[in-house]
Amino acid sequence: MMKATKSASMLLMLALSSTLVLSACGNSEPDKTEEPVSTTDKTETTATDTNKESEPAKSDLKEYKLTMVYPGGTQQDEAKIEDEINKYLKDKINATIDLQPIDWTAWEDKVNLMIASRDPVDIYFTAQWTKYAVNVGKGAFLDLGPLLKDYGQDIVKTLDPVFLEGSKINGVNYGVPTNKELAAQGGIVYRKDIADELSIDMSKVKSIQDLDAVFATVKAKKPEMTPLYLLKGENFDAHYFGNFDALGDTSVPGILLKDATDTTIKANYDTQRYVDTLKLTRDFFVKGYINSDAATTTTMNKDALKAGNVFAMTAALKPGKAKELETELGLVGKLGQIELNEKTVSTSETSGSMLAISTTSGDPARAMMFINLLHSDKYLNNLINFGIEGQHYTKNGEIITPTDNTKNYAPGAAWMFGNQFLNYVWNSEDPDKWEQFRKFNEGPKVSPGLGFVFDSEKVKAEVGAIVNIDRQYQTALETGSVDVDKVLPEYKDKLLKAGVDKILIEKQAQFDKYISEKK
Structure with a gap:
């Protein structure tokens, strides 16, 4: 399913070799020179004046209800937030939205079922640590290239190219990465x-x-x-x-x-x-x-x-x-x-948090318009992340303070939705939070696998079998719940019988080829 191209890896290496200053961070004020600006700089410029040319006239759009599925607990005031979002979206893209959080511990099983059942969903949260590639292989997510070009201009403007290049599968974007920290x-x-x-x-x-x-x-x-x-x-x-x-x-x-x-x-x-x-x-x-x-x-x-x-x-x-x-x-x-x-930092950080458009979506263009707004529209971004000003927080400039109702809407999901550099900062946080993110992205140890992603198409049967074995053994072992000396050999034996060696040989061959082509 996944294979990095030489040009993509070169882009990643070039971007990261400059101490990652440009990776989703930057100064607090827009850069007024013609030097390359950071993502934060570009974001703040765009946020004050959303690209009107990329917004289709509301009268041209038939009303549509979006469904977005993501991990997290249901919030007491979720319905209130949905109402406010819907009022705003009606004017922007003539749409409403149904937020469908799924409890973290049930996330994987429920999403697998929804995808297998071809449920009518518009937007899924996805990431490399929650079977992104596996679900792409199942045909769950759309190729976003044309949609990004037509309806995602603000995403392309504000998101460091490292994110879009590093999250591709066979040269195709199936998810829009969140604009956030890059180091891990x-x-x-x-x-x-x-x-x-x-x-x-x-x-x-x-x-x-x-x-x-x-x-x-x-x-x-x-x-x-x-x-x-x-x-x-x-x-x-x-x-x-x-x-x-x-x-x-x-x-x-x-x-x-x-x-x-x-x-x-x-x-x-x-x-x-x-x-x-x-x-x-x-x-x-x-x-x-x-x-x-x-x-x-x-x-x-x-x-x-x-x-x-x-x-x-x-x-x-x-x-x-x-x-x-x-x-x-x-x-x-x-x-x-x-x-x-x-x-x-590794390639996986570029795909550590993304929004994908489902192949069951009734209006993929509208879904991309919504994701584009999450990357460019400060009001909408903070509404979905923090709730309603005056109810769930009070605001002084970019600093927000909790209220008695903050507990009724605190999804803690800012890292999932759009552009974190549009987020307000809580009064208990460092007011220079985004400057700290810039520093955090400087000088990480670079993985030897940076720029490479594995294409598992030839071994997809083995991968499917091993996913089921992992469910049986991995969590028990990794939480200390079972005797390692007794259970690890049993786990290894099951993996070997399921063809893990075939996967390792194929992955190594692809990686060796990638390394030789880089030289």
């Missing part, structure tokens, strides 16, 4: 107030191993509190924490280490970091640090943290991640974050 880093978000109460010096935590003493203290002094909350996809062996580059879809076996130089593709069970982390996680589980239902829970880690009986969770980090969560979860002043791996 893993770590934990923790209850800073509890650490202070228990006199735990979190500055000493530099590795996963260092957390042992922290969690032991929490367990001893706060027995009612879970020291570490893990679940499917949110654990120490998640791709963002292990710095694993799957060279495309994370559901397809075969990984490299993003922070190393080795170009030999291995299965996870043959990757020492992965296995060592499984064993450490198991040790934490046996010691009672991890929630006992980690392998089966349907409660998202953020919700568990919000409930007040969890000390820490793993997280894909960025500047101000803990501050964002403080407002979303009603824990202002109580959270901290610690980075526990090297900052990296």
Whole structure:
């Protein structure tokens, strides 16, 4: 399904070699020179004067109701937000929208069913870590090239080309990436107030191993509190924490280490970091640090943290991640974050958050018009992300302050929808948040797989079989819920019988060819 072209990889390398200053970030004021401007600069210019020429006359459009499906919890005031969005969209593109969030823990299964059933959906959230390539292979998403050209001009203007090039499959865009941070880093978000109460010096935590003493203290002094909350996809062996580059879809076996130089593709069970982390996680589980239902829970880690009986969770980090969560979860002043791996960048970051248009859409053009507005229209972008001014927040310039009703609409989904650089900044966050994003994107370790994505067409039967095996074993192993020495060999045996070696050989051959053509 996926194969990077030489020209695409060169574009990626050129963009990233300039310390990623141009990757979705920039100064707070528009650049007045003719030098290349950053994404933030271009976005702010566009946001003040949406490209009217790209907007079709409302009278030319028949009224249409869009359906957008994305992961997240249903918000109490969701209907109010929909009403406000619909009033605005009627004037803009003569459309209304039905927001359909799906709980995180049910997301994958429900989306698989919707796609298999050919449900009439217009827009799906998608990403390389949630079977983007697999779903493209199923014919779930449209080729967006013509739609971007005709109805996505603001997207093309404001989004760094690295995102659009790096998220292509066989040279085709099937998703529109969110304009956000490009570098990636893993770590934990923790209850800073509890650490202070228990006199735990979190500055000493530099590795996963260092957390042992922290969690032991929490367990001893706060027995009612879970020291570490893990679940499917949110654990120490998640791709963002292990710095694993799957060279495309994370559901397809075969990984490299993003922070190393080795170009030999291995299965996870043959990757020492992965296995060592499984064993450490198991040790934490046996010691009672991890929630006992980690392998089966349907409660998202953020919700568990919000409930007040969890000390820490793993997280894909960025500047101000803990501050964002403080407002979303009603824990202002109580959270901290610690980075526990090297900052990296790979092709997968360009497709880490996207909106795709379904092949069942009744009006793909209208769907693209809506996505285009999310990338260019400041009012709409902040409405869907933060709710209604005066009800869910008050505003002073670009700084917003929570109200008593903020809890009724706090989807925490700004990283999913359009252009983050249009977002207001909470008063509990750093007012220079977007400048911090620019700095975050500077100088990451570049994965040896940057610019390459795997075409799994020749091994799609094997990939399909392995997806089912992973469901049976992967979460149990990665949350420490089972004996690694006993279960990992069983998992490996099942993978070998399902043809994992065939996938690895094909992936390595494609990658070797890609490397040789780059030279």
